[in-house]
Amino acid sequence: MAKLTKRRKALAAAVDSAKLYPLEEAIRLVKANATAKFDETIEISMNLGIDPRHADQMVRGMVGLPNGTGKTVRVGVFARGPKAEEAKAAGADVVGADDLAALVQEGKIEFDRCIATPDMMALVGRLGKVLGPRGLMPNPKLGTVTMDVKGAVQAAKGGQVEFRAEKAGIVHAGIGKASFDAEKLLGNARAFVEAIQRARPAGAKGTYVKKVALSSTMGPGVKVDVATLGGA
Structure with a gap:
């Protein structure tokens, strides 16, 4: 097993892996730990109580992030x-x-x-x-x-992201860059969560949003308290 660098050890020590952080605090923590020499992408991952192998439990769609993604989309x-x-x-x-x-x-x-x-x-x-x-x-x-070609092109250029549940029931997407203000990342995160909630399939039973985590490209994952998402 490869040894952890001093930087990785310091980042890991900054996050309590057993703790569930409120969404706003998780965003601030992820931003603080995005210390790479490039503008890291901030990503949200949601583990849903679904089985995408069944057609009536697939979660897929598009969502426009109000503050963009920070990426240039061709x-x-x-x-x-x-x-x-x-x-x-x-x-x-x-x-x-x-x-x-x-x-x-x-x-x-x-x-x-x-x-x-x-x-x-x-x-x-x-x-x-x-x-x-x-x-x-x-x-x-x-x-x-x-x-509506104009609208579709402008939406794609303006911060629209696609989401699709993977085999394990996980959906994820980049919600901005580490250089974004925390409020902008929070707005994007809430927009993504709301889109996932609206996309809840009829076949989903029990707890829909089971686990949520935030991370940056090179930083550690931060677990989010689902109760702080609103409407989950």
Whole structure:
């Protein structure tokens, strides 16, 4: 087993691994321990009382973080004609139809979020084997198959994040950077939690939000008292 560096030992000592911290205190603690030489991402992880293997217990969706993510998101749009022009005007990084599909088939994927107009889905559907494994396949339930191209592009650029429960029932997302003010991180965390609560599936029984933790890219995890989330 690799030895812990002095920095890692100091960070571990700053957090009581057995304690459940109120959300606001957890955010301040995570920020204080984000001491790497780069602007670390602050991430929230929620362990839910669901079994995603059952269709009626899947938790998936999009949420707009009020204070953004601090990340630059490259947006690709499949559209033609006026809608293609609308996407470009809204700030999309890559816009096209058959030409864009050809680039994707070649493995040249220069975007982090993919949006398509409904008439493009016959074309985009053929790219499922390429886009699907990367989590980039447009989905009407997520608002990424839409005629409101402008709104979708602006939402993606403005701090919208996607969440999806993993096999163990865990959902997680970056809610900002360590350089964010604590209040901005708190606002983003609450927005994410509220989105997860709204997405509670009909098949979920018993306790829905079981455990929550915050962490930074290089810092230790901090357990959060679920009772301080509000409405959990």
